[in-house]
Amino acid sequence: MKKHILFIISLLVLSSCLKLDNNLFNTQKLDAYQLDNYRGEQDFILDESYKIPENKIMLFSLKSQTADENKASTIYVVYIGDTARIKTDTVILYCHGNKWHMDFYWQRAKLLANVGGKNHYGVLMFDYRGYGMSEGQSTEASLYQDVDVAMQWLKAQGLDDKRLIVYGFSLGAFPSVELCAKPRNMRPYKMILEAPYANSTAMTADASGIALPASYVTKLEIDNAAKIKSATQDLLWLHGADDHYCKLETQGQVVYDNHSGNKEKAIIPGADHENVPLLFGFEAYTTRLDAFIKKP
Amino acid sequence: MKWWHTLLTFLLCACSTSRLVKPLPEKKLGISCNMGGPLIKFGSATIPIPLSSLTAAYGLKNHTTVFGSLHTTALLFGVGFIDLGMTRSIVKPKGCIPGFSVSPMINLSTDFRKFNSKLWPQVDLNAYWDYGKSKNHFCYLGFNNWFELARKLPDTEQKQEQHWFLSPQIGNTFVTPKWRYTLEMKWSAANVNSSYNVGNYIGIKEKGAIGVYVSIMRYF
Numbered sequence: 392m393k394k395h396i397l398f399i400i401s402l403l404v405l406s407s408c409l410k411l412d413n414n415l416f417n418t419q420k421l422d423a424y425q426l427d428n429y430r431g432e433q434d435f436i437l438d439e440s441y442k443i444p445e446n447k448i449m450l451f452s453l454k455s456q457t458a459d460e461n462k463a464s465t466i467y468v469v470y471i472g473d474t475a476r477i478k479t480d481t482v483i484l485y486c487h488g489n490k491w492h493m494d495f496y497w498q499r500a501k502l503l504a505n506v507g508g509k510n511h512y513g514v515l516m517f518d519y520r521g522y523g524m525s526e527g528q529s530t531e532a533s534l535y536q537d538v539d540v541a542m543q544w545l546k547a548q549g550l551d552d553k554r555l556i557v558y559g560f561s562l563g564a565f566p567s568v569e570l571c572a573k574p575r576n577m578r579p580y581k582m583i584l585e586a587p588y589a590n591s592t593a594m595t596a597d598a599s600g601i602a603l604p605a606s607y608v609t610k611l612e613i614d615n616a617a618k619i620k621s622a623t624q625d626l627l628w629l630h631g632a633d634d635h636y637c638k639l640e641t642q643g644q645v646v647y648d649n650h651s652g653n654k655e656k657a658i659i660p661g662a663d664h665e666n667v668p669l670l671f672g673f674e675a676y677t678t679r680l681d682a683f684i685k686k687p
Numbered sequence: 688m689k690w691w692h693t694l695l696t697f698l699l700c701a702c703s704t705s706r707l708v709k710p711l712p713e714k715k716l717g718i719s720c721n722m723g724g725p726l727i728k729f730g731s732a733t734i735p736i737p738l739s740s741l742t743a744a745y746g747l748k749n750h751t752t753v754f755g756s757l758h759t760t761a762l763l764f765g766v767g768f769i770d771l772g773m774t775r776s777i778v779k780p781k782g783c784i785p786g787f788s789v790s791p792m793i794n795l796s797t798d799f800r801k802f803n804s805k806l807w808p809q810v811d812l813n814a815y816w817d818y819g820k821s822k823n824h825f826c827y828l829g830f831n832n833w834f835e836l837a838r839k840l841p842d843t844e845q846k847q848e849q850h851w852f853l854s855p856q857i858g859n860t861f862v863t864p865k866w867r868y869t870l871e872m873k874w875s876a877a878n879v880n881s882s883y884n885v886g887n888y889i890g891i892k893e894k895g896a897i898g899v900y901v902s903i904m905r906y907f
Contacts, residue, residue: 596847604801604803
């Protein structure tokens with residue numbers, strides 16, 4: 392009997408490494424990107440007027456490797472615009488959310504490519520490790536590295552800091568804030584955050600209702616609310632007033648309040664987590680973004 | 688981010704059966720295994736989250752039983768979580784007048800990585816009715832009160848809004864000379880808006896989460 396009890400206890404203790412971290416990355420593998428031909432679930436589908444000419448879409452891959460990795464992973468990237476004009480264009484670097492792959496977010500990227508007029512700004516979007524065709528598995532460190540690799544590529548094409556706008560949606564707000572607060576190869580000029588989470592503690596609290604330490608369920612140290620205090624870039628915050636995933640008051644509002652620089656916000660009545668651009672109205676959304684980017 | 692919301696409730700004690708509604712006989716030891724959790728929509732099916740705990744209880748007097756529990760699902764996540772308490776009968780059942788019991792307890796937890804520790808007080812109040820040919824059944828109705836004492840979220844300046852979690856419960860226990868079998872339904876955190884929680888819980892009017900629990904106790 393004693394042996395059995397010891398065995399069960401040992402088993403439980405040895406198994407006690409279960410965490411929810413990997414579930415943060417809701418990946419889906421792809422063999423090829425479909426972009427406009429993608430027929431899977433999407434948050435919204437734009438009409439023909441937003442279509443991007445094929446010669447303005449460049450799909451390619453980059454190598455990404457964190458300091459403690461032995462081997463680089465290939466990540467896939469799409470650039471919307473004329474790469475030859477990156478030397479002079481302003482570019483929006485879009486860090487997508489935690490779901491699936493770039494096909495799912497293609498409509499959002501296209502919408503950004505219509506801010507200020509068709510292909511007025513360049514847009515760069517990429518899949519984090521494990522998403523779509525990108526290799527490997529995402530971690531907190533790899534998220535930051537993947538974004539930095541994208542910035543390095545933009546810099547190599549001639550982009551300077553003053554023409555880099557970083558846009559983070561949901562999960563994408565974590566690397567966006569990190570690289571604004573602690574710049575690596577480029578220092579973004581402005582940041583746009585759509586439905587940003589405050590930190591793992593607030594996420595845990597929203598889910599459980601109680602003041603549960605985040606360390607009970609995760610090893611992640613993700614913390615937009617703290618890091619944004621060090622970010623001096625102008626901020627535009629977008630959030631759905633009825634966001635059921637990322638509560639406006641306990642998540643986005645905290646991030647916004649902690650930012651001490653120039654900031655503005657757009658709270659969209661009736662919008663949930665996935666439909667801020669849709670309920671904002673595509674024209675109003677693109678106009679607002681354009682005004683924010685152009686604001687001196 | 689759905690994962691976060693769906694799986695978190697494994698830590699909530701409100702997500703287990705009432706430890707003891709009716710005290711054990713004096714000097715009786717009982718060991719129980721408890722399973723169940725809030726109902727969630729899982730694909731096309733509705734299932735309870737499979738939370739588990741083990742409880743040991745000892746009858747100090749006929750009217751007072753002390754108990755302690757280990758939350759085994761939490762342990763799998765590297766969180767040591769126990770509850771300690773007592774159940775005291777405050778009114779004995781007589782005819783159609785139910786018996787009443789109160790169970791004050793504390794919930795203690797710590798994670799084995801950062802050793803962040805927490806304490807939550809809890810009080811269960813239950814009314815129970817003996818029935819059956821030899822009074823070998825009792826049904827009960829009561830509510831669990833869970834208290835969050837923290838004013839702020841851990842390591843942040845963010846405010847903790849909710850401090851009281853009320854969970855009404857209804858259940859039935861079948862008692863044999865060696866065993867107790869309990870089936871319980873609980874409306875966890877019935878006073879809390881769960882519409883902003885995407886765990887696909889089955890609540891009532893966007894409040895709390897309905898859960899189903901079973902407990903099997905062996906006497907020694």
